Amino acid sequence: MLLIVLLPLIFALFIPIMNKRKEQIHIGYFVIWIPIVIFIFFARYLGADFEPIKQHFNWIPSLHISFDFYLDGLSLLFVLLISGIGALVTLYSIFYLDKSEKLAHFYIYLLMFMSAMLGVVLSDNVFVLYTFWELTSISSFLLIGYWNYKKESRYGALKSMLITVFGGLSMLGGFILLSNITGTTSIQGILSESDVILNHTYLPLILGFVILGAFTKSAQFPFHIWLPDAMEAPTPVSAYLHSATMVKAGIYLIARMSPLFHGYDWFFIVVAGIGILTLCWASFLAVRQTDLKGILAYSTISQLGMIMTMLGIGTEIAVFAAMFHILNHATFKGSLFMVAGIIDHETGTRDIRKLGGLMTLLPISATLAFFGTFSMAGVPLPFLNGFYSKELFFDATLHGSEYSTAIANFIQHALPWLAVFGSIFTFVYSMYFVFGIFRGKAKLEQLPRKPHEAPIGMLISPILLVIGVITIGLFPSLVNGTLLEHAAYAVSGIHEPHKIKFWHGFIPPLYMSLAVVGIGTLLFVTKKKWDTVYKKLSDRFTFNRLYDLLIAKTETVPASITKSYMTGSLRLYAQLIIVAMFIVSIFTLVTSDGFAFLEADPSEIKISELLVAIMMIVAAVGTIVARNNVAAILILGVVGYGLSILFVIYRAPDLALTQLVIETITVALFLLCFYHLPKMKPKQDTVRTKLINAAISIGFGTLLTLVAISAHSSKWFPSISEYFIETSHTLGGGDNVVNVILVDMRGLDTLFEITVLGIAALGIYSLIKIRKNKEVD
Template structure:
């Protein structure tokens, strides 16, 4: 016997889930383990042994933390917000700890092989690119959490908001840190789902719900395309690890599947980053609360597509296909977004289209495929995140304080809201690309690069269109400032505008400070970051020459900037006329088109569903059977069959008689199936022959099980027949019957022939049964191999099966409850029985016999149970036998009589059975063995003979109880249909001593 090592069990448990201070050793690719700060960490797994888990931790923290806001909201909104902020802060700290190694250009990795056979590993890596995005996600996330605390109103469920936000944050961090593309795809879809929740956060607004659905449909659909593309990519390379894929540029670009993979992956990226023609979901997603727009739709989620293009840049970029698809899409999007933005009156819509435009700009830069353009793209990602998040928050403040976001109803706010005005103006001017702000720097770099780009032999097309887009960009930025803050003060604002509390403006103010500082001291502040990130984007090659400074001399880009700024001012002055022209132009309304397409799909699927799934069960059955028969025929006609290797057993006379009975009964059921009672009797004959056949063919356990199941099934069917019609009417045509008969005969012949062929051949492969036979006694301590398999080798299966059985019984109970709660009960009480009822519902003979039989039957059950491990028997059979013993009492003495004597509920019996089985299985853990490992030993109690005791026996007790409870609960439920008031009086042979004595006492009292 094994000593129970509780201490060691708990020791292991603490190692597995350890909340402790650990010294995190970062294992870097250069192989240099470095000791960093102490930090709090979960060791999620003890198997890997090395504590390089902080990347897991960074990705997991938001998910773990997502629980807290939802729980802590009861303690107040500050508690929920603090929990969210603390989680984000911890994750951010975890990230910042890696600054030294990232800045050195190392790649921090954390590996956990999950399903290596499928290439599915939970691998994380942190390089410059991932670091930048994680920094944006967590840093801006922190600001947004602060901002949202003051933005959301008292009615909004804030706990829910932060939970969704953290889920989203975790998914985003997961995307940027994944080193496995399959893992990345999971996180990718998670962002679509969590952003759905966030966009539709204001559930009461129809626009919110529609916007959320549209965003989910577009980005989720793109995600599906991307899954296909990524799988192709993984197939080309032979690995799903990004670090491996990124080393194989030549292999990928030479593959004939390069183009399909590219297009599919780009579909995912373009939908996520709102590139034309998938840009339309982003403005509709603006129905979300402003913190969500600022977070998802400026800084993070829409940049996921850009991140992916940047991540894949080393292997996908540089081809003509890449250039023409990506750069053109980016260019078109940039121009289109800028033009539409100028004519939007809703502040958030204006910002949404400007975001579309800027995303297009970055996409175009990535599409150019040159190293300089990649650097410019990286730089603009940083800059755009800072000024656009600030602008969204400004728009939110304006909306919050004035009660409207409509530009036409605003203006003149500069004196009323000076702080907001300052913040908004700086951010907008950066967006317009004015020096000395950061937007100017990256826009200059973009314009500079376009000058060197030829598109289809035209040297002027790209710079010309880019200049035009910049011009519109400047115009809408100026409009944001002038139409909201400048101009005369009005007296018809929906609310009295004033600057918000500091909590609301501190976050955008912080970003605006960054905007200015990056503009002035770009090389000092973000220079190293840009260098590291760019080198990660271009695949670790040598960086091109570039300088992050304001003054580059009189270069073409400078002239273009000047033209754009002046042109922007001019466009703004002409805005009224332009607007008339714009409104006169016919434009396709994306939402209408989208809804038409969705509606068409809905109708298509409705049609398909209605055609296939029309509620005619017999049609489903015949399709299924015909298909299966067809499959069987296909296998038969294309496969080969081995030679017969076994000699058939001789058929003796008794089996032939049994066979005749079985075949006769089966044919009889078919022939007489309209007479339901007769067919039940015949099916009993079939069951009996099958039981006997099991016994004859060396399966005593099966025979015992079959015959006891046969009894309870028959009782069940007879009981139900009590309430069903006794005859089946003719309702299928002769043709249909012949068709069914033909299919049945073919299926029967196929099945019979298949098993005949199997029985005459030996196993093609070695069977595991030999192992069971060899180890049954040695390892399981029992000589009945079938029982040892059930309770030991395959104990987990059995455990699942008793749970299924228990669930089935509970379903039956629940159905009964539901049906008896309706007017069915009235029908049942008033109905006339099918057959004449017997005069004596509890015949004396039967009552006496069953009561005498009861202890004997229980004894047999116990005997069958205890011998089960070594002789035919066991928990299943014992459970059935004891159930039959109880059922006899129900039948003989009546339902009411039986339940009055019932001391426990059958639900509990099932539950205890499952619990005991589980507890036995858990016991193995205390001995450091896997779940359900059994143990056995010998016990010597004089004067008894030495006997054996196995823990599997305890497991079998669980099986016994679950089977007993399930069978009884099923039949007990069915019996309740037959219950009537007044039945309680018909006590058969009532010899309740309690009641008799009380009656006697009453009489005595009366006499007294």
């Protein structure tokens, strides 16, 4: 499975080579075989006797991070959607994107996203899942911003990445808490410790972190605002990311983690509550949209809210309905996105106000749209798969669990009413979409291009998806026992067969469906009389404006703060650094009880040591009062050489020699540099400046004294010096411990230090050369 997950990424490496022949053959013809191979590989696991499969590959064993893959019914459902819809989207893009486009970029981003999504749904390690999770955000950013010359595309790409990455970091916090509490990074291992998690004090924090990651990725209220702006992406991207895959990553996360929180009231309150709110609010707003992809964007948000509600309810029937609707939504919404792309491609516009009467001009597209929208609306027809999962959804809202909190019970009793409300507007925007495009009077004079039916290559993918809609509707048992029941069992842990049938008798879910169709039809035919209500919605108080405000403030406020201290004054920079070190260090010493003063067995101070120390103090003070560059450097060198003498007195010749070499080189380099600087001039500092300098100097000197005394007096850990003495010969091959430490034990550190010095030297040389060239010019 590791090879399968990485296969799209590996193939992406060869796309630049194929791009050289894009004039002869479209790159998509090479790419399409990757998702087809993946689909065939996993389709062989379909069947009534499917058992989960585990695979393990080491990565970072010291951190308990490894490529652990787990294939069960839930991950199989998503893998088949990722690869199956991916193949159809690739076929569609071959005819949608012209060869003049940057096709190599598009397909590299697409394959990167495909690998990332496969990694998300197959990973059994929380940190590997997080890695792939963020890769989906990065690759979707690139895909949404594919037409980067458009301001709207750049805005939508950045918006989606900021919101989803914010949620991903939150999710990572939840994963870290889960792994620390359970002692494992395996998702299956964490799920087996559900009793420990449910009784832990960090449970609300874990739930909040995980849900925040899922809600941002799956565009739940109020994080839904990124999805409509993401519609600036090419239609193949919208059909793939925003109907079947990326937006369902959050759904997958909640489904995978729901056994962990099963029985916890706040899981139901937050997930089901926000889910039903998202369904109602997004379906209501979809009716006011005029852009075809805008309608489908809000439609997707509402459908995701519906699935999230079912997962929040968490009963056996609710989980099964969620799995069923995940599959159904991918079929009818994917086809509708492709139809919207066809309309845009053939007419030159997505504005529904300019469209109408296109049924006779685009008869195949119209037929596909009718099947897709009627299935999405949940119209009670036996050959539409959307009706089956919609009716199961209604049934799930009527048969919830009893909860211990009043707010949970209130939401449970309100769910059926809110489900009907949201479904009514789902019906309205579905009819608005299909009849607004294909019925009514044609407005050909308002269209940029004369419309005609799309080429057959562009129609194949939506036709196959609509065939899926009809096939599942007529023969639901084909996917029931072979796929859906396994997926539901992976979430609920209950393996009970479900019989999907069209007629259940006169029961409440049927009445709810009839109410949706009846009231929805009435609202649709009278839409012009009541849609003025949307004009009363203020655009001043929206989450989009809040997002724009936060982004603007994020750019201006830090800039103003940075300008306040980035003044170009080296004195100010040094003061800020020293003061920050002083505050942090003193705070750490006080709060951790880190200061210690050991009076026992003090060393005897010799007269030679005292004389050298006095010499170093005098030299340090002399450096401050010196008014000549060369004199100040030479006096400063006395401090370093004095330290070398102390090393000799303390019988550390290696350190003394090292200090002598370093000090000599430093003094020589200082003399070379300062020779080119202007002469030092006496500066008349104000009394305030002198007091600040004195306070900082005394404070920092006091800090270093306290740290030195505390370090000498505290023995919190065993000394590491014994390890170096014992292993310097066996590991480093030398008896000079200091040299072995520098060259071998911390060889990489020394190497990077030398590298930094080398880069700095090159930079200085370049600056000097530039200045000389300017002087010559």
